[in-house]
Amino acid sequence: MDANEVVVHCPDDDFNIIVTPEVWENINYSVDTETKAITEEKIGSYTQIPLRLAWSITIHKSQGLTFEKAIIDAGSAFAHGQTYVALSRCKTLEGLVLKSKIHANQIISDDNVSRFNAEAEENAPDEQVLKDSQQEFQLDLIAEIFEFYGFLHSLNRILDVYYKNRTVIEGPIEATFLPIKDCITNFLKVANGFNAQLKQLSVNEGLAEDSAVIQERFRKAIVYFNTETETKILEPLKTFAFTTDNQAVGADITKQLDDFEDLLTIKVLYFKGMVSGFNTTRFLELRAKSVFSGKEKPKKQRKTVINGTSNVELFETLRLLRNDIAEEQDLIHYQIFSQKTLYEMCETLPTTKQELLEVNGMGKRRVGKYGDAILKVIRDYCKAHDIETSPDIEFFEAPKPKPKKGDTKKESLALFESGKTVEEIADIRELNTNTIIGHLASFISSGKVKITDLMSAKHYKELKVIIPEKTFENLSDLKHQLDDKYSYGELRLVLNELSNSQ
Structure with a gap:
C-alpha cells in the first residue's frame, strides 16, 4: 500500500486486485438562455481509494442485525436456531454468500419446541x-x-x-x-x-x-x-x-x-x-x-395559594417579606415562619407583639427578630382596608442597628469559646451552619480557632493530600471529583489553608 495504490490479495485468488484513487466531482450544469448551450461548472471534488471495510462477527452477536451483504460460515453450527439466525441476516438472497455447505445436521431444532408443537397438535382446542x-x-x-x-x-x-x-x-x-x-x-x-x-x-x-x-x-x-x-x-x-x-x-x-x-x-x-x-x-x-x-393531556396546573384566608393580598405580602428575610440572612424560608403560621396571621391579623406571640409558631425569639417587620406589613394592610386594630399599644420599637460583619463574627467566636458546638451556635443565632463555619474560619489565621475544630482531623489529612493532585475549575468541579463524604465546607477550609500557605 502506498499513496497511489492499494494491492488487495484474497486468500483463495491467484491474482492481486490493484485499487487506485478515484476522483468524484460535484458539477453544476446550466443552460445559456441565448445559445441554449449547456455549460459545466465544477463546484468541488474529492479523491478516495474506493475500498469499504468489512469485518467478522459471530452468529450469536449478529442476532438482531441486518446486512446488505454477508459472507456466512455456518459449517460449525452447534445450537438450535443458529443456522436460521445466520441465514436471515441478509436483506436479499443476492447479498448472501455461503462460505461452506450447510448440511442437515447443522439445522438443529429445539427439543422443547418440537415437543410443544406435537402436544399442541394432539391437544388442539375444540x-x-x-x-x-x-x-x-x-x-x-x-x-x-x-x-x-x-x-x-x-x-x-x-x-x-x-x-x-x-x-x-x-x-x-x-x-x-x-x-x-x-x-x-x-x-x-x-x-x-x-x-x-x-x-x-x-x-x-x-x-x-x-x-x-x-x-x-x-x-x-x-x-x-x-x-x-x-x-x-x-x-x-x-x-x-x-x-x-x-x-x-x-x-x-x-x-x-x-x-x-x-x-x-x-x-x-x-x-x-x-x-x-x-x-x-x-x-x-x-x-x-x-x-x-x-x-x-397537559399536566394540571395546581394552585399554590389555597382558599384558606380571605386576606389573599396580605398573604402574598407576608410571603414575599419572609422570602426577603430568608435570602438576606441565608436561611430557609420556613425558618422565619411556617406556612401554617402565615395563614394564621392572615386570619387573626395581630397588630401588637403580644397578639403576635399568641400565633402558633411565633415564639419570643422570632417575634424579637422579625416581629417589627411582620407587624408593619399587617398594620399597613389593616389601615389600607379600614380594618380596626388594637388601640393605644406601642406597635413598633425603634429599629435596632444591624450588627457589623465583624461584630457578628465575634459573636459566633464568643459562643464557640464558651464551649458551644457549630450546630448549637447556628441554632442559637438562627443561622445556617455553613455561615457559622465561615465566621469561625476567619479566626484560623489568628490561631483562635484551629481548622480541626471545624472538621475531622482524618478528613483534613486526606484532603491535604488529595486536593493538590486534582485539576479543577471551581469548588463544585472539585466536589464532583471527590468522595461524597467530604462536604463543601470542608473543601473550602482546606483550599483556603492551601492557598494561604503558598
Missing part, C-alpha cells in the same frame, strides 16, 4: 373450549372496566404523607380524600358482587356481547359507576388545592395526585365509551387509546 375461553375473556374485560383497586395506592400515599407532615401542609387533605377513599372502597365491594353475578348469568346466557340480560346489567352498572365517579370523586377534585413549605412533600403529593387523575381519566374514558353496551372490539380500542391519553 369448539367448546374456544367458546368457554371467549366467554371468560369477555368477563375479564368487563371486570377490568370496573376495577378500582389500583386507585388505593395513590390515595393511601397522599394520606400517609399528610399524616406524617401535617404541620407543614395546608389544605383540606382529609376532608377531600377520606370520602373519596370510602367511595373507592365501596366501588370494590360493588364490583366484586357485580362480577360474581355476571359469572353466574353467563352459565346460561353465554357470551356477554350476545346476552340481552348481561348487556342490560352492564349498562346499569356503567350509569351507576359514572354517576358516583362524577359526584363523589371528580367534583371534589375540581376545587381541591393545597400548599406546603416542604418542596419534597409537595412534589410527592403532586405526583400521587397526577397518578390518581391519570387512572381516573382512563375510567371516565371507559364509562363514556361503553355507555351503549359492552363490545369487545370497542373496549380494546378504548384501552389502546387510554395508553396515550395521559401523555397527550
Whole structure:
C-alpha cells in the first residue's frame, strides 16, 4: 500500500486486485438562455481509494442485525436456531454468500419446541373450549372496566404523607380524600358482587356481547359507576388545592395526585365509551387509546395559594417579606415562619407583639427578630382596608442597628469559646451552619480557632493530600471529583489553608 495504490490479495485468488484513487466531482450544469448551450461548472471534488471495510462477527452477536451483504460460515453450527439466525441476516438472497455447505445436521431444532408443537397438535382446542375461553375473556374485560383497586395506592400515599407532615401542609387533605377513599372502597365491594353475578348469568346466557340480560346489567352498572365517579370523586377534585413549605412533600403529593387523575381519566374514558353496551372490539380500542391519553393531556396546573384566608393580598405580602428575610440572612424560608403560621396571621391579623406571640409558631425569639417587620406589613394592610386594630399599644420599637460583619463574627467566636458546638451556635443565632463555619474560619489565621475544630482531623489529612493532585475549575468541579463524604465546607477550609500557605 502506498499513496497511489492499494494491492488487495484474497486468500483463495491467484491474482492481486490493484485499487487506485478515484476522483468524484460535484458539477453544476446550466443552460445559456441565448445559445441554449449547456455549460459545466465544477463546484468541488474529492479523491478516495474506493475500498469499504468489512469485518467478522459471530452468529450469536449478529442476532438482531441486518446486512446488505454477508459472507456466512455456518459449517460449525452447534445450537438450535443458529443456522436460521445466520441465514436471515441478509436483506436479499443476492447479498448472501455461503462460505461452506450447510448440511442437515447443522439445522438443529429445539427439543422443547418440537415437543410443544406435537402436544399442541394432539391437544388442539375444540369448539367448546374456544367458546368457554371467549366467554371468560369477555368477563375479564368487563371486570377490568370496573376495577378500582389500583386507585388505593395513590390515595393511601397522599394520606400517609399528610399524616406524617401535617404541620407543614395546608389544605383540606382529609376532608377531600377520606370520602373519596370510602367511595373507592365501596366501588370494590360493588364490583366484586357485580362480577360474581355476571359469572353466574353467563352459565346460561353465554357470551356477554350476545346476552340481552348481561348487556342490560352492564349498562346499569356503567350509569351507576359514572354517576358516583362524577359526584363523589371528580367534583371534589375540581376545587381541591393545597400548599406546603416542604418542596419534597409537595412534589410527592403532586405526583400521587397526577397518578390518581391519570387512572381516573382512563375510567371516565371507559364509562363514556361503553355507555351503549359492552363490545369487545370497542373496549380494546378504548384501552389502546387510554395508553396515550395521559401523555397527550397537559399536566394540571395546581394552585399554590389555597382558599384558606380571605386576606389573599396580605398573604402574598407576608410571603414575599419572609422570602426577603430568608435570602438576606441565608436561611430557609420556613425558618422565619411556617406556612401554617402565615395563614394564621392572615386570619387573626395581630397588630401588637403580644397578639403576635399568641400565633402558633411565633415564639419570643422570632417575634424579637422579625416581629417589627411582620407587624408593619399587617398594620399597613389593616389601615389600607379600614380594618380596626388594637388601640393605644406601642406597635413598633425603634429599629435596632444591624450588627457589623465583624461584630457578628465575634459573636459566633464568643459562643464557640464558651464551649458551644457549630450546630448549637447556628441554632442559637438562627443561622445556617455553613455561615457559622465561615465566621469561625476567619479566626484560623489568628490561631483562635484551629481548622480541626471545624472538621475531622482524618478528613483534613486526606484532603491535604488529595486536593493538590486534582485539576479543577471551581469548588463544585472539585466536589464532583471527590468522595461524597467530604462536604463543601470542608473543601473550602482546606483550599483556603492551601492557598494561604503558598
